[in-house]
Amino acid sequence: MKETIAPVAVDAxxxxxxxxxxxxxxxxxxxxGLPVVLVGGGAAIRGRLARLRRRTSLPIEVxxxxxxxxxxxxxxxxxxxxxxxxxRRCFELVAQGRASAMVSAGNSGAVMAGAIFVLGRPEGVExxxxxxxxxxLNAAPILLDMGAVVDCKPIHLVQFALMGELYARRVMGxxxxxxxxxxxxxxxxxxxxxxxxAAAALRRSSLCFVGYCEGRDLLTGDYDVIxxxxxxxxxxxxxxxxxxxxxxxxxxxxxRGSPLALLGGxxxxxxxxxxxxxxxxxxxxxxPLVGVSGMGFICHGRSDALAxxxxxxxxxxxxxxxxxxxIAAAVAPSAALLAAAEATPPFEPTDPxxxxxxxx
Amino acid sequence: MKETIAPVAVDAxxxxxxxxxxxxxxxxxxxxGLPVVLVGGGAAIRGRLARLRRRTSLPIEVxxxxxxxxxxxxxxxxxxxxxxxxxRRCFELVAQGRASAMVSAGNSGAVMAGAIFVLGRPEGVExxxxxxxxxxLNAAPILLDMGAVVDCKPIHLVQFALMGELYARRVMGxxxxxxxxxxxxxxxxxxxxxxxxAAAALRRSSLCFVGYCEGRDLLTGDYDVIxxxxxxxxxxxxxxxxxxxxxxxxxxxxxRGSPLALLGGxxxxxxxxxxxxxxxxxxxxxxPLVGVSGMGFICHGRSDALAxxxxxxxxxxxxxxxxxxxIAAAVAPSAALLAAAEATPPFEPTDPxxxxxxxx
Numbered sequence: 001m002k003e004t005i006a007p008v009a010v011d012a013x014x015x016x017x018x019x020x021x022x023x024x025x026x027x028x029x030x031x032x033g034l035p036v037v038l039v040g041g042g043a044a045i046r047g048r049l050a051r052l053r054r055r056t057s058l059p060i061e062v063x064x065x066x067x068x069x070x071x072x073x074x075x076x077x078x079x080x081x082x083x084x085x086x087x088r089r090c091f092e093l094v095a096q097g098r099a100s101a102m103v104s105a106g107n108s109g110a111v112m113a114g115a116i117f118v119l120g121r122p123e124g125v126e127x128x129x130x131x132x133x134x135x136x137l138n139a140a141p142i143l144l145d146m147g148a149v150v151d152c153k154p155i156h157l158v159q160f161a162l163m164g165e166l167y168a169r170r171v172m173g174x175x176x177x178x179x180x181x182x183x184x185x186x187x188x189x190x191x192x193x194x195x196x197x198a199a200a201a202l203r204r205s206s207l208c209f210v211g212y213c214e215g216r217d218l219l220t221g222d223y224d225v226i227x228x229x230x231x232x233x234x235x236x237x238x239x240x241x242x243x244x245x246x247x248x249x250x251x252x253x254x255x256r257g258s259p260l261a262l263l264g265g266x267x268x269x270x271x272x273x274x275x276x277x278x279x280x281x282x283x284x285x286x287x288p289l290v291g292v293s294g295m296g297f298i299c300h301g302r303s304d305a306l307a308x309x310x311x312x313x314x315x316x317x318x319x320x321x322x323x324x325x326x327i328a329a330a331v332a333p334s335a336a337l338l339a340a341a342e343a344t345p346p347f348e349p350t351d352p353x354x355x356x357x358x359x360x
Numbered sequence: 361m362k363e364t365i366a367p368v369a370v371d372a373x374x375x376x377x378x379x380x381x382x383x384x385x386x387x388x389x390x391x392x393g394l395p396v397v398l399v400g401g402g403a404a405i406r407g408r409l410a411r412l413r414r415r416t417s418l419p420i421e422v423x424x425x426x427x428x429x430x431x432x433x434x435x436x437x438x439x440x441x442x443x444x445x446x447x448r449r450c451f452e453l454v455a456q457g458r459a460s461a462m463v464s465a466g467n468s469g470a471v472m473a474g475a476i477f478v479l480g481r482p483e484g485v486e487x488x489x490x491x492x493x494x495x496x497l498n499a500a501p502i503l504l505d506m507g508a509v510v511d512c513k514p515i516h517l518v519q520f521a522l523m524g525e526l527y528a529r530r531v532m533g534x535x536x537x538x539x540x541x542x543x544x545x546x547x548x549x550x551x552x553x554x555x556x557x558a559a560a561a562l563r564r565s566s567l568c569f570v571g572y573c574e575g576r577d578l579l580t581g582d583y584d585v586i587x588x589x590x591x592x593x594x595x596x597x598x599x600x601x602x603x604x605x606x607x608x609x610x611x612x613x614x615x616r617g618s619p620l621a622l623l624g625g626x627x628x629x630x631x632x633x634x635x636x637x638x639x640x641x642x643x644x645x646x647x648p649l650v651g652v653s654g655m656g657f658i659c660h661g662r663s664d665a666l667a668x669x670x671x672x673x674x675x676x677x678x679x680x681x682x683x684x685x686x687i688a689a690a691v692a693p694s695a696a697l698l699a700a701a702e703a704t705p706p707f708e709p710t711d712p713x714x715x716x717x718x719x720x
């Protein structure tokens with residue numbers, strides 16, 4: 001048991017399988033020495049714990065919260081109106097230092113809203129983002145934002161890059177993360193006004209900024225931190241998910257009717273469904289929030305006990321790095337980088353007579 | 361031989377395998393009764409034709425063009441400075457009615473620029489787009505724009521929907537195409553300012569507009585026409601391509617070391633590489649331009665003879681539908697639809713006290 005890190009607060013009420021799978025996942029984590037605080041309906045949690053656990057010496061606390069944020073609740077309204085909800089209580093434990101991080105499989109918008117309301121943002125942070133770990137074969141690139149900030153300005157992308165790079169170094173242990181902006185081509189002239197402004201600023205930063213990457217580069221492992229607005233990030237992640245599913249359907253068709261291919265098909269389908277799960281951002285031990293003053297992990301609503309246990313382990317490990325302490329310093333140069341980039345016109349002269357710009 | 365439709369103009373000089381693969385593809389199409397005009401270096405084309413063809417009665421013409429647009433030429437500059445380039449000559453044949461459509465595996469930006477310069481746009485069209493056919497299992501949804509218009513305004517998306525729907529009906533033969541806008545969630549409140557404005561206008565149109573779809577819906581076949589800006593479209597298509605490749609790599613790993621799985625693996629890999637090719641927008645017989653006054657098909661730079669033959673067949677078939685004749689009428693309501701939507705506030709009242717909007 002690691003004494004120096006406070007327990008992870010676990011929202012016992014969030015997700016399709018709450019509270020049973022959540023309590024079970026927390027119990028499994030506790031059995032492996034990771035201290036947890038289960039937050040939610042106290043009687044229900046204690047009843048389930050009593051049924052599940054054999055010995056009482058496990059590092060599990062229970063903190064009561066009388067209200068539950070439903071999946072269709074409006075995030076910000078739920079935070080204001082349901083004062084004693086389990087998500088909010090989790091973040092309060094983090095704010096008080098009684099927990100090192102929180103994990104929830106509940107309403108992801110409410111988790112973000114709760115983080116902003118209760119933890120607040122480190123100085124200088126404009127908008128918090130959600131990080132997705134991408135299922136590259138021999139690497140674990142991260143993509144941000146995957147859905148929190150849909151209408152982005154250049155300052156948001158620049159800060160996502162700075163925060164993501166810090167996360168990759170501190171939490172993922174990547175010595176020199178290669179940072180790229182997702183765009184429609186690799187050349188500097190590609191992208192939108194948004195991506196070009198952000199790229200111009202990041203070229204002046206101390207990051208190892210390699211410019212644009214494309215959709216086909218997301219899973220190669222050639223980049224460690226891939227930056228994009230929440231709209232494009234969400235589309236890209238769900239496109240991966242849909243493509244994996246469609247390939248599975250194609251394969252089923254191709255493998256059907258050939259008895260010798262059955263074993264191969266089984267293996268292929270297993271590999272595919274593993275891939276499909278890995279592509280789903282919320283299943284890989286939760287998606288961390290960045291840009292709030294504390295650690296929160298959003299898990300998939302379908303999370304089972306194993307997913308929750310994984311998220312607790314990741315939250316515990318991430319909290320131990322004291323990642324959030326470095327955010328204010330990381331984002332501090334963002335406005336100056338943008339201002340400097342704006343003050344200098346791009347090197348390449350544009351052709352004012354050119355009436356078309358084709359980016360195919 | 362179909363007498364009523366003029367031949368398809370084929371850019372003999374465009375693509376990695378030009379002119380050999382292009383001439384071979386055109387020859388194969390001609391052997392199947394599809395008349396073609398090969399455009400490019402006349403002597404080179406005639407020499408190759410003489411080597412390849414056995415009989416001289418095939419419906420093949422050759423039109424000389426002395427210049428070639430290189431892949432790294434600036435599209436619009438190349439159109440202005442290389443007056444006698446093969447792409448431009450192809451479009452001139454279309455404009456003169458000597459060709460019914462054109463096909464090129466050359467610089468795709470230059471093809472778009474040539475189309476705009478030479479053919480022009482039907483009345484009311486703001487920006488032409490490029491259509492991608494998506495490899496859904498039992499359907500052929502189209503996505504537009506896949507890269508031509510990166511910084512979109514609502515009028516562009518609305519017109520892409522109207523033109524795409526016309527294409528699906530006339531060329532693909534879909535009786536009642538279901539049209540959706542690609543976004544980060546299905547609810548009306550999702551999306552960006554851009555997608556919400558376009559969706560509000562399309563809800564007032566006569567199209568079968570079903571609202572937003574997500575990245576995971578691209579390959580289900582649940583939608584016939586999927587509308588997005590060229591930046592997001594490009595990212596989504598390349599993400600499909602990268603995901604298919606990554607799954608192939610995963611599968612190779614999973615299948616390696618199990619001898620019994622080899623046959624299945626082979627089948628799986630074949631199905632995968634077929635999928636990968638189908639995902640590549642330019643390989644499926646070319647990507648049609650819409651919003652110009654004539655038919656042009658952009659083929660992949662790597663196109664082989666079969667890909668060119670397929671593109672010629674598709675171009676011939678599409679030209680026979682006289683699709684472009686209907687574009688001006690299709691886009692005519694676009695501005696009025698947007699104006700009407702802007703004049704009516706959305707039904708759902710927004711909460712002015714809500715400081716966060718989370719779209720995870």
